[in-house]
Amino acid sequence: MAIPTSRAKEPAEISVNADLCNACGLCVAACSDFSLTLENGKAVKSNHPLFGCIGCGHCMAVCPTGAIEIHGRTISPDDLFTMPPRENLANYSQTLALLQRRRSIRKFKNKTIDTEIIEKILDAARTAPMGLPPSDVNVMILDSKEKTRSFAQDFCNYLGGMQWFVSNWFLTIMKPFWGKANDEMFRGFIKPLFKIYTEGMQEGKNLVNYDAPLAMYFYGSPYTDPADPIIAATYALIAGESLGLGTCMLGAVHPLIQNGKKASKFRETHGIRFKSREGLFVIFGYPALKFEKGIRRSFADINQI
Ligand SMILES: Cc1cc2nc3c(=O)[nH]c(=O)nc-3n(C[C@H](O)[C@H](O)[C@H](O)COP(=O)(O)O)c2cc1C
Structure with missing residues (x-):
């Protein structure tokens, strides 16, 4: 067994075409698993990999002669593409301008988002550095304001049946286990949020996802590094901005649909395949x-040592 993810448990297969290998050693340098070594003037599989090939594809991508192929863990030579030329890249000031112009948007025009735009966002988000390949990030997409509203409505109904979770007796019991900061967060944020969401919805105001014409929920699996969905979501957000869309991250839904039978039912109803440590809309x-x-x-602190 190699490093497991929900999609792969075995190592990928490395093959080196000795006729094409020019022994430049780039693959050896690129492989952080030490899966490759040079022997008798050729790259060969080493007998001391750290974990076994995780299928990152670095060796295949760096090889100047196409001598290396990786198969397995969902990767194959078909996944190689020619990099965009350097002169096409956004420079620092363009990138900074895009980031500086971004504001969280919660009011949207009544305009749908074309499928091509959704594809572009996903294409960009797929480039995010996501822990161990193959990526264990899942994306649930709601592609109309009717769908986001219906999800939000259902979420509010679900919260209605979860009031005990923010009741004083439950929070008092939990405080010694989850500590002061969590207690303060629950009393000062999560408890009022339940009320704001559910009462807002009763008055016809969708404060969960603001009737956005598009929502993407990035979440993991029990195997996923908690950072992965968050990084993918961040890439998607930036891609959305570059396409002229207003964007906003929504953190409140994910933690509230993780634990218990009702949460499991809610996830199942909405095609959410796994519970996971982190997730973000x-x-x-x-x-x-x-x-x-x-x-x-500002940052809380920058401590340059
Ligand atoms: C992890 C995360 C979760 C968030 N959750 C919500 C949310 O549930 N609802 C909401 O309206 N905004 C949410 N936001 C947006 C923040 O409120 C927003 O980023 C913040 O107010 C700063 O504003 P700006 O993004 O315009 O700079 C979230 C942002 C992050 C990073």
Whole structure:
């Protein structure tokens, strides 16, 4: 067994075509698993890999003669593509301008998002560095405001049956286990959020996902590094911005649909395949608000040692 993910448990297969190998050693240098070595002037599989080939494809991508093929763990030589030329890349000031212009948008024009745009967002998000290949990130897509509203409605109904989770007796019992910060978060944020979401929905206001014409939910599996869905969601958000869409991350749904039978039923109803440690919604739409000013942000701390 190699490093397991929900999609692969075995190592990928490395093959080196000795006739094409020019012994440049780039594959050996690129492989952080030490799966390759040079022997008698040729790259060969080493007998001391760390975990076994995880199928990152680095050796195949760096090889200047096409001597290496990786098969398995969902990767094959068909996955290689020629990199876009350097002169096509956004430079730092263009990238910074895109990032500086982004504001979280929660009011959208009544305009649907074309399938091609959705594909473009997914194409960009798939390039995100996601832990161990093959990526264990799943994406659930709601591609109309009717679908986001229906999801939000269902979520609010589900919260209605989960009131005990934010009841004073439950929070008092849990405080010694999950600590002061969690207690404060639940009392000051999650408990009022239940009320805001459910009462808002009763009044016809969707404060869960704002009736966005597109929502993507990035989540993992029991195997996934918790960072992976978040990184993919961030890439999707930036791609959405570059396509002229307003975007906003939504963190509140994921943690509330992880534990218990009702959560499991809710996930099943909405085609969410796994529970996972982290997950994030990103909503997209043509912004109904225009911002003239950005807001300078800070980190909690930068400690350069
Ligand atoms: C992990 C995460 C979760 C978030 N969850 C929500 C949410 O549930 N609802 C919401 O309206 N905004 C949510 N936001 C958006 C933040 O409120 C927003 O990023 C913040 O106010 C800063 O504003 P800006 O994104 O315009 O800079 C979330 C942002 C992040 C990064």
